[in-house]
Amino acid sequence: MIGRLAVLLLIPAFVVLLQAAAELPAVGDGDSPAFTHVAPYYLEHAHEETGAPNFVTAVLADYRGYDTFGELTVIFTAGLACLLILGTRDEPPAPRDEDVA
Amino acid sequence: MKSKFGSPVLDASARLLAPFMWLFAAYVLVHGHDSPGGGFQAGVILAASIIMLRLVRGEASPPGLTSRGALTFACAGPLIYGGIGIVSLLSGGNFLDYGALPLPMDPVQIRVIGTLGIETGVMIGVTGVMVLIFDVLAPWDDGTV
Numbered sequence: 581m582i583g584r585l586a587v588l589l590l591i592p593a594f595v596v597l598l599q600a601a602a603e604l605p606a607v608g609d610g611d612s613p614a615f616t617h618v619a620p621y622y623l624e625h626a627h628e629e630t631g632a633p634n635f636v637t638a639v640l641a642d643y644r645g646y647d648t649f650g651e652l653t654v655i656f657t658a659g660l661a662c663l664l665i666l667g668t669r670d671e672p673p674a675p676r677d678e679d680v681a
Numbered sequence: 682m683k684s685k686f687g688s689p690v691l692d693a694s695a696r697l698l699a700p701f702m703w704l705f706a707a708y709v710l711v712h713g714h715d716s717p718g719g720g721f722q723a724g725v726i727l728a729a730s731i732i733m734l735r736l737v738r739g740e741a742s743p744p745g746l747t748s749r750g751a752l753t754f755a756c757a758g759p760l761i762y763g764g765i766g767i768v769s770l771l772s773g774g775n776f777l778d779y780g781a782l783p784l785p786m787d788p789v790q791i792r793v794i795g796t797l798g799i800e801t802g803v804m805i806g807v808t809g810v811m812v813l814i815f816d817v818l819a820p821w822d823d824g825t826v
Contacts, residue, residue, distance in 0.1 A: 631789040632796065633715050640719070641796040645777035648799070649762055651721075652806050656759050659810030663752070667817035 695737040702730035710804050714793065720800035724758075724807025731808070732815050751812035758806015762799045769795070 605612035626638035640648055706726040713719030731746050746754065766777040774781025779795025780788045 628789070629792070630796070631793040634713075634717075636717070637714050637719060637796065641799055642779065642792060645766075645779075645799065648803070649759075649766065649777065652759050652762055652803050655810050656755060656806055659755050659813045662814045662817050 691737045695733055699730050699734055702726060702733075706730070706804070710800055711797070713800060714796060720803025721807055723800075724804040725811060727804065727808045728811030728815075731812050735812075735815070746808075746812055748813070748816045751809045751816060754805050754809025755813050756809070758802045758804070758809060761802030761805065765795060765798050765802070 605614075609615070622635060622639055622643065626635050626643075627633060630638040630642045632638040632642065706723045709718040709726060710720060710723035713723070731751075765779070765782070768783075769778050769781045770776045772781040772783050777799075779792045779798075782791050782795055784791045784794060786794070
């Protein structure tokens with residue numbers, strides 16, 4: 581019953597999403613918000629401001645350095661979590677009954 | 682993973698391959714400023730070479746990285762990155778504003794050096810974390826990390 585109700589609710593949500601998708605700017609549209617905010621500034625000023633010929637590096641490491649710091653912290657946290665969860669056992673876990681059988 | 686499974690052929694191949702992988706990691710790191718690449722990719726390449734040496738020659742093999750060393754690397758990466766940010770903050774700029782780093786150079790050149798510095802931190806951190814994850818997933822004989 582709950583499953584059918586969920587499907588009935590999903591259908592209008594899908595229609596809404598389809599209508600919203602039709603309103604999205606075309607791929608590569610130069611007038612879309614993604615290309616009219618800070619992207620032109622980066623393209624025009626990145627080289628003389630950061631000395632980087634590669635704009636991806638200029639944005640990643642310089643303009644958005646704080647974001648990359650967060651990425652490195654995420655990776656560090658993942659490694660730390662693996663160490664804390666898996667690395668502290670003293671001996672391999674004893675085989676469970678279903679494994680033996 | 683109970684022990685190394687090196688044979689003479691594998692051993693010779695790994696020893697031949699490892700220096701070129703380190704060279705390629707250094708290239709990807711330094712050239713990331715001009716072309717696709719950078720610290721994350723270089724770190725993974727370096728970690729791949731270390732894991733390869735681990736599989737073939739065991740953890741104690743000299744050119745490799747011990748588990749404790751990997752943990753040190755993993756912690757040193759964010760420390761280098763954040764340290765550069767703190768230094769630029771103390772030098773009168775914003776956090777991670779490399780132009781404020783106290784170096785006797787042209788501001789644009791300082792930014793290039795700062796970018797390379799944080800990419801090096803990223804590479805060291807990613808290398809340490811990758812080797813660390815491999816080690817905790819494949820513990821050695823004594824079960825320690």
